[in-house]
Amino acid sequence: MPARSTNQAEKRKPDREISVDDIVEKIYGAIFAHLLAPGTKLGEDRLASIFHTSRGRIREVLARLANDQVVELIPQRGAFVARPSIEQANDVFEARRLLEPGILRRLIANPNPEISLKLKSHQRKEAEARRAKDERAILRLSGEFHLLLAELAGNEVLVRNMKELTTITCLIISLYDAPTSSCCRADEHAAIIEAISAGDEKRAVKLMLDHLDDIQGGLNLRNDTSEVDLETVFSAF
Numbered sequence: 001m002p003a004r005s006t007n008q009a010e011k012r013k014p015d016r017e018i019s020v021d022d023i024v025e026k027i028y029g030a031i032f033a034h035l036l037a038p039g040t041k042l043g044e045d046r047l048a049s050i051f052h053t054s055r056g057r058i059r060e061v062l063a064r065l066a067n068d069q070v071v072e073l074i075p076q077r078g079a080f081v082a083r084p085s086i087e088q089a090n091d092v093f094e095a096r097r098l099l100e101p102g103i104l105r106r107l108i109a110n111p112n113p114e115i116s117l118k119l120k121s122h123q124r125k126e127a128e129a130r131r132a133k134d135e136r137a138i139l140r141l142s143g144e145f146h147l148l149l150a151e152l153a154g155n156e157v158l159v160r161n162m163k164e165l166t167t168i169t170c171l172i173i174s175l176y177d178a179p180t181s182s183c184c185r186a187d188e189h190a191a192i193i194e195a196i197s198a199g200d201e202k203r204a205v206k207l208m209l210d211h212l213d214d215i216q217g218g219l220n221l222r223n224d225t226s227e228v229d230l231e232t233v234f235s236a237f
Contacts, residue, residue, distance in 0.1 A: 023058070031167050082168070123190055
């Protein structure tokens, strides 16, 4: 009888170890949901324990995220969720202004009823999150809207670029204290979807550029790093 139990145990397949891709997606998802703040330490041992995997696999995950500029690897200190600088934040929005109009043009040039259906389905999820006042869901879905546009455009390179840019944007929003209401307004998304459905490329592009301006305008990206004049500071005392 014991031998039979041993054989059965040997035949039992081990649980599939979580893949690097799976862990990367989970970390991206946590950033999208604003659950991982900029500067959060991502310890190898702790992540290996959480995901029941090896430190070697975690190092591979962190290296990939560092390549995407989502994680910063600091010698002798470890890995941290990136803290984009003001200059990097402005660069991200400049890149998005160049990339996202192209995504819209590609979508409108290849009309498909499924595109409008999927966008409107996402819009309903955003509306439900706002009715429920679920701030984390609102933030996550707002970022995912822009990624969904790239996915529907059907170009994997665009998807990869938008995934990186939208994730870094989430970190920028966390770091520079944009109010939720000015990050991604529901009516702006609705207007973009309406323009896409109508095949109005010019309007869709204008709405997107205005939308990105609104997001960036809600951030505190003023570079107030000039040296403090101590004489002026203490002259009142």
